[in-house]
Amino acid sequence: MKIVLLGAGNVATHLGLRLLQTGADIRQVYSRTDLSAKELGRLLHVPHCSDTNLIDKTADIYIYTIKDSALSEVASKVQAPKAIHLHTAGSVSMNIFEGYANNYGVLYPLQTFSIAKPVDFSQIPLFLEGNNEYTISALTRLAEKLSSVHYFLSSEDRKKIHLSAVFACNFTNCMYQLAEEIVREAGVPFEVLLPLIWETADKVNYISPKEAQTGPAVRNDEQTMLTHINLLKDNENARNIYLTISEQIKELHKK
Amino acid sequence: MKIVLLGAGNVATHLGLRLLQTGADIRQVYSRTDLSAKELGRLLHVPHCSDTNLIDKTADIYIYTIKDSALSEVASKVQAPKAIHLHTAGSVSMNIFEGYANNYGVLYPLQTFSIAKPVDFSQIPLFLEGNNEYTISALTRLAEKLSSVHYFLSSEDRKKIHLSAVFACNFTNCMYQLAEEIVREAGVPFEVLLPLIWETADKVNYISPKEAQTGPAVRNDEQTMLTHINLLKDNENARNIYLTISEQIKELHKK
Numbered sequence: 416m417k418i419v420l421l422g423a424g425n426v427a428t429h430l431g432l433r434l435l436q437t438g439a440d441i442r443q444v445y446s447r448t449d450l451s452a453k454e455l456g457r458l459l460h461v462p463h464c465s466d467t468n469l470i471d472k473t474a475d476i477y478i479y480t481i482k483d484s485a486l487s488e489v490a491s492k493v494q495a496p497k498a499i500h501l502h503t504a505g506s507v508s509m510n511i512f513e514g515y516a517n518n519y520g521v522l523y524p525l526q527t528f529s530i531a532k533p534v535d536f537s538q539i540p541l542f543l544e545g546n547n548e549y550t551i552s553a554l555t556r557l558a559e560k561l562s563s564v565h566y567f568l569s570s571e572d573r574k575k576i577h578l579s580a581v582f583a584c585n586f587t588n589c590m591y592q593l594a595e596e597i598v599r600e601a602g603v604p605f606e607v608l609l610p611l612i613w614e615t616a617d618k619v620n621y622i623s624p625k626e627a628q629t630g631p632a633v634r635n636d637e638q639t640m641l642t643h644i645n646l647l648k649d650n651e652n653a654r655n656i657y658l659t660i661s662e663q664i665k666e667l668h669k670k
Numbered sequence: 671m672k673i674v675l676l677g678a679g680n681v682a683t684h685l686g687l688r689l690l691q692t693g694a695d696i697r698q699v700y701s702r703t704d705l706s707a708k709e710l711g712r713l714l715h716v717p718h719c720s721d722t723n724l725i726d727k728t729a730d731i732y733i734y735t736i737k738d739s740a741l742s743e744v745a746s747k748v749q750a751p752k753a754i755h756l757h758t759a760g761s762v763s764m765n766i767f768e769g770y771a772n773n774y775g776v777l778y779p780l781q782t783f784s785i786a787k788p789v790d791f792s793q794i795p796l797f798l799e800g801n802n803e804y805t806i807s808a809l810t811r812l813a814e815k816l817s818s819v820h821y822f823l824s825s826e827d828r829k830k831i832h833l834s835a836v837f838a839c840n841f842t843n844c845m846y847q848l849a850e851e852i853v854r855e856a857g858v859p860f861e862v863l864l865p866l867i868w869e870t871a872d873k874v875n876y877i878s879p880k881e882a883q884t885g886p887a888v889r890n891d892e893q894t895m896l897t898h899i900n901l902l903k904d905n906e907n908a909r910n911i912y913l914t915i916s917e918q919i920k921e922l923h924k925k
Contacts, residue, residue: 483894506886506894525862527869527884532876534869540862564862572856578898579856583849583863584870585885586915587842592879592922594838601827601834607780607795607819608838609875614782614789615839616871620864621787624847629782630840631761639738639761643833652918659914660841663907667847 416553419443419471420459421489422480423451425528426503430480430561431459433536437560443471447485467492474498476553478522483507490515499550505577508570509544520545520554523573524562527584541565542573593653597646625667632664671808674698674726675714676744677735678706680783681758685735685816686714688791692815698726702740722747729753731808733777738762745770754805760832763825764799775800775809778828779817782839796820797828848908852901880922887919 418439420427423446434441441461446452449465456463464470472495479502481489486502490512493500500516502509505523512519521544526534541558543565545551551567558565568576591612595605618627631639640661647654673694675682678701689696696716701707704720711718719725727750734757736744741757745767748755755771757764760778767774776799781789796813798820800806806822813820823831846867850860873882886894895916902909 483891506897526866527873529873529877529882532873535865538865540865566858566862568856568858572858574897575852575856575901576858576862577894578901579849579852579863580866581885581898581912582845582852584866585883585887585919586911587845587867587870588874588879588882588884589915589919589922590837590842590845591874592883593918594834595879597830597834597837601823601830603821603823603827603831605874605878607821607831608834610790610793610795611781611835611839612842612871612874615842616867618782618784618787619843619846619860619867622784623860624843624850627784627843628840628847629843630836632840636738639832642761642829643836646830646833652914652921655914656841656911656918657836659907659910660844663848663911664840664844666907667844 416440416475416557417442417471417473418476418478419445419474420455420478420480421445421470421493423448423455423463424480425530426524427480428455428458428530429526429528429534429536430478430503430524431455433561435459436536439557439560442474445470446481476501476557478503486511487515499553501554505542505580506574509546510570512546518545518547518550520550521570521573522554522558523576525576525580527580537562538564542576543567544570544573593656596653628664628668630664632661633668635665671695671730671812672697672726672728673731673733674700674729675710675733675735676700676725676748678703678710678718679735680785681779682735683710683713683785684781684783684789684791685733685758685779686710688816690714691791694812694815697729700725701736731756731812733758741766742770754808756809760797760835761829764801765825767801773800773802773805775805776825776828777809777813778831780831780835782835792817793819797831798822799825799828848911851908883919883923885919887916888923890920 418441420431444452444456444463452463452465476499483504500512500519501522509521523542525540539562541562543554545554673696675686699707699711699718707718707720731754738759755767755774756777764776778797779794781794794817796817798809800809
């Protein structure tokens with residue numbers, strides 16, 4: 416199967432490297448930014464282009480890793496109606512390809528990627544969707560090579576997976592940033608939090624988040640919560656977050 | 671230095687094991703629950719008691735790992751005025767010992783402990799405070815044996831460290847639990863989130879939380895946020911958290 420990668424960001428980079436690792440036949444990298452296309456093309460040792468007119472029309476699979484809002488525009492320009500068109504977005508319906516392609520679907524990797532940091536792609540859960548038997552069968556073969564974990568899900572259920580990732584990754588990272596601000600106010604570097612952050616993430620490999628919950632909210636320690644709210648008196652946002660999540664913890668542990 | 675451990679919970683267990691590892695001379699374990707005292711006494715191979723009248727009065731250091739609200743009561747009963755009295759609480763002032771002891775202070779380990787899960791205590795940051803030179807000097811020697819990371823901080827600054835731990839650990843864990851509920855609604859087990867949780871925690875070893883922030887809020891992707899808020903229409907708590915943290919992320923990245 417000849418593959419064209421559309422996009423040259425974090426997802427394209429890690430997916431491209433994994434595709435090469437599994438022996439896939441990548442024919443071209445496209446990005447509207449010429450420098451990005453060039454850099455990823457060089458990394459993957461494949462040709463690149465930054466003009467939609469120059470996209471190779473002879474591939475079997477087109478994988479779109481571009482931003483959600485650009486998907487339909489680029490899809491309308493690829494013009495390879497017999498090929499399979501896949502996007503990698505969590506919150507975009509498969510049907511975005513309707514009218515532009517006959518065979519289409521989704522390959523959504525549940526991970527946060529940074530350009531410079533290697534990840535073990537073989538462990539990343541892939542959420543798949545295809546509009547017909549031909550696409551589903553090709554997508555299954557592709558996914559099996561890329562990772563040991565894959566699920567076929569509807570667009571609606573995939574949106575839930577994406578939402579859960581916002582909590583588990585984006586919001587968690589915001590908690591780290593708020594924690595960083597507070598330790599710095601005490602004159603201590605962020606690094607003191609790293610063993611705690613690591614242990615918190617590691618624990619849920621062994622026990623459920625519900626069992627792992629500790630802290631003043633779950634034990635209803637009003638005295639400590641009051642101390643904390645006082646410390647946040649000049650930071651309205653952080654205080655609101657403190658109150659809202661503490662309420663949620665109490666609620667989740669009432670059941 | 672002869673040590674008595676007061677309390678037999680998670681902190682006492684891990685601190686006790688680390689003390690033994692470093693060759694400390696633990697003389698006794700006290701807990702008001704006889705079974706807990708017995709179990710930890712057996713684990714550490716030291717005598718135990720559950721009656722404050724039976725607490726060994728001849729030790730040099732008493733380490734209180736009991737709950738915040740019981741600290742003054744137990745401190746009033748130990749009656750070893752020449753010894754050093756240390757509590758391990760994040761949000762309790764050192765002065766809780768005033769009137770009960772002449773030499774007192776704090777040894778607060780910044781970590782989340784579970785009974786059954788071993789931790790590398792030598793990497794745990796310890797936050798220290800002592801009321802006089804004698805205590806500070808003994809506390810420094812003790813802390814240096816226990817861990818390679820220790821800071822002397824005021825009670826006020828230690829409360830900030832404790833607050834930061836609520837964000838980095840307790841609230842982060844709540845994010846994991848909310849994420850779990852959402853993936854289960856999509857019919858997928860919690861385990862699919864583990865690589866993402868791990869990567870999110872690992873990333874901040876290399877780049878700051880601010881640089882690591884990804885997701886719809888930081889890129890102001892209104893369309894995706896609207897999709898997510900719709901998915902949370904029947905879950906008011908989670909929706910409030912979504913809105914509050916998304917606002918915070920926008921705010922933190924405006925600066």
